[in-house]
Amino acid sequence: MIMAKRALISVFDKTGVVEFAKELANLGYEIISTGGTLNTLKNAGIDVISVSDITNFPECLDGRVKTLHPKIHAGILAMRSNEKHMAQLKELNVKTIDIVAINLYPFKETILKDGVTLAEAIENIDIGGPTMLRAAAKNYQDVAVIVDTNDYEKVISELKEHGEVLLETKMLLSYKVFEHTSFYDALIAKYLRENVVKVGFPNKLTIPLEKQQDMRYGENPHQQAVFYREVGKFTGTLVNAKFLHGKELSYNNINDTNGALELLKEFSEPAVVAVKHANPCGVGVGNSIYEAYQKAYEADPVSIFGGIVAANREIDAKTAEEINKIFIEIVNAPSYTKEALEVLTQKKNIRILQLPDILNIPDKNMYEMKKVLGGMLVQERDLELLDEEKLVCVTERKPTEEELKALKFGWKVVKHTKSNAIVLCKEDMTLGIGPGQTNRITAAELAIKYAGEKAKGAVLASDAFFPFSDCVEAAAKAGVTAIIQPGGSIRDQESIDACNKYNIAMVFTGMRHFKH
Secondary structure (H helix, E strand, O other), rough: OOOOOOOEEEEEEEEEOHHHHHHHHOOOOOOEEEEHHHHHHHHHEEEEOOHHHHHHHOOOOOEEOOOOOOHHHHHHHOOOHHHHHHHHHHHHHHOOOOOOEEEEHHHHHHOOOOEEEEEEHHHHHOOOOHHHHHOOOOOOOOOOEEOHHHHHHHHHHHHHOOOOOOHHHHHHHHHHHHHHHHHHHHHHHHHHHHHHOOOOOOOOOOOOOOEEEEEEOOOOOOOOOOOEEEEOOOOOOOHHOEEEEEOOOOOOHHHHHHHHHHOOOOOOEEEEEEEEEEEEEEEEEEOOOHHHHHHHHHOOOOOOOOOOEEEOEEHHHHHHHHHHHOOOOEEEEOOOOOHHHHHHHOOOOOOEOOOOHHHHHHOOEEEEEEOOEEEOOOOOOOOOOOOOHHHOOOOOOOOOOHHHHHHHHHHHHHHOOOOEEEEOOOEEEEEEEEEEOHHHHHHHHHHHHHHHHHHOOOOEEEEOOOOOOOOHHHHHOOOEEEEEOOOOOOOHHHHHHHHHOOEEEEEEEOOOOOOO
8 A cells, every 4th residue: 555655743842844844845745733833834835734634633632632643643653564554554544654753842941940830840741742752763664753853954865865764764763762752751750859749769760961061081091981961950060160261171170170169169258179189189268269279279289280270259360370380270260350361371271160150059959879880879969067066075175266167177178088088277278188098097197298397286187987096196296286077986085085195176076978
């Protein structure tokens, strides 16, 4: 049975749809359509058949039901090589549909609008569109299905050159449909999970991600990598940063810059965070961003070389000139003066990022995820710092007001340092950081080594409890005067006794901050 070729076109995004339909009509296709698309094509002078004329059933329920009909779905799903299928079509007077071009109601755009209601969100869940798309994608051998307006040109080109859409192209188009509809459903699930039912950790978790950019490579040049972004109104995140200048960001650049950004958010006063290999190497606060940068630099002039600098105030020319004295990979700040940009852009390869809402704390609904072989670890983000009411001094000597300020400063930094972590600092700058060691005493010794003579009179922060008194002994020898740590070890008393022996004040937070 020879049937005329038919294309069903029903799109919310009408980009290129008139040109596409005209090309199909010129190739002898009958065009079927609905609603707004039908009117658009008619107004463009294209002969188009209403779906209602095919089904002999009117659109109803405010347009909720248009295409959910056997005369549409049988025409899409019938396998042309199946004689029984084709005989049934003839018996039922159903014509095949060979091309399906559909894109969906803008659910993502709707939920990202300010003040959107649940009713608005639900109304923008497409039903007929995904159903037809999936039907066409399932029958890809016989139907070319288009969900991406960028594919119009390829389909027309192959029809003109080969008289049909090639099978490998149909398979690719089918894949794109299932990728698209699964993403669409994941968006709906995420919206309902976070805004309606408020399920923390569901039995089946879907995370909708969109490609932000291709990476030149991953952690190493032989690894391919891509940067994806979560869908949502997430302010103060790296995905929203504006790229102003320099080489393309690498996988490691993004990871390191994110580490700097997370620590920077702990400070409201002018602050600069320098990061190397995802660990802070220098942190400073001051009355100005210039002063804060100077302290971050002086904290570790060696490690900051080739590192990442993040600031929470506008970068001025004076600060830019200091930054340019050494090799810095990336500068990330809320803004830059014109003069500062003139200074920084003198270096061709430095990456300059602008994130105006750099101090904003992202939505607490964002998960922290870590891929492991065969699975995924998912947890809430560590948004707490400490509970002031649970802060307790466990030693005979209490910390001075100045020491307490320094201890709280150190606690902010050690929270964002890879475990085992020890930080030596004053109240406005780090002096030595010992990150990511397999035992705590080595982390302490490393931090003391970096601090050098500056360790004398400094305070020490530890991300987790001391299993032995050896860290206190090392701190006392270096001249540390106060310590902040979670406490909770069965041998806490040994560390307390050692602190009392050396007249060191020690505060327990009752909260640890492991970071792996």
